Structures are given as structure tokens and as C-alpha cells.
């Protein structure tokens with residue numbers, strides 16, 4: 368099951384996350400606040416193998432994300448993130464204990480573009 372939140376620590380041109388953030392009023396009707404346990408029970412109900420966090424940067428909602436990851440693990444689901452990987456080494460160590468995969472999106476083909 369694919370889930371997402373709102374927000375990012377980058378602002379890449381054309382990103383759907385940026386559109387959501389800058390137009391949060393227009394999309395607010397489509398947003399739902401769902402506690403971690405309910406996200407996981409929905410994934411189980413839908414016979415999903417795991418939960419992937421994508422569309423925005425999951426780690427801007429670090430504690431929410433970790434809550435879902437922990438609840439998912441208890442149910443035997445895998446968890447992973449699609450991320451810009453802009454976090455500290457210590458955060459990476461904490462993450463590695465909770466998730467099964469990381470998909471890193473590089474935002475340009477040169478160092479200057481990436482910066």
C-alpha cells in the first residue's frame with residue numbers, strides 16, 4: 368500500500384508534493400488524518416505485502432512515519448520509503464532498524480543541480 372503525507376525539505380520544480388503544499392486549501396478535502404494503527408489495519412485488510420511511503424518526503428513527518436513502520440512490523444508487513452535522503456547519518460541508523468528498503472531519488476545529474 369502506498370501512503371504519503373504533506374511537505375518536503377526540498378522544493379523541486381514540478382513536484383506534486385510542492386503543489387500540495389502550496390495549495391493545501393484546494394486539496395484539504397482529499398486529505399485524511401489516519402492514525403498509524405488504522406493505516407496498518409487497512410493494509411492487512413487489503414492483503415498488501417507492505418507499506419511504501421512516497422509522493423512527498425516521508426521524513427518531514429518522522430515520528431508519524433516511525434509509528435506506522437513500527438505498527439507495520441508487528442503485523443509482519445515490510446515498509447519502505449522513497450526519499451531525497453537528506454538526513455543525518457544518525458537518522459539513517461535509526462531508519463535502518465525500522466524499514467526494509469529505501470529508494471533514493473537524485474534530483475539532478477550534476478552536483479550544482481543537486482544542490
Ligand code: SF4
Pocket residue numbers: 375376377378379382383384385422423424451472474
Ligand atoms: S525531494 Fe522529492 S518530494 Fe521533495 S520536492 Fe523534490 S521531488 Fe518533490
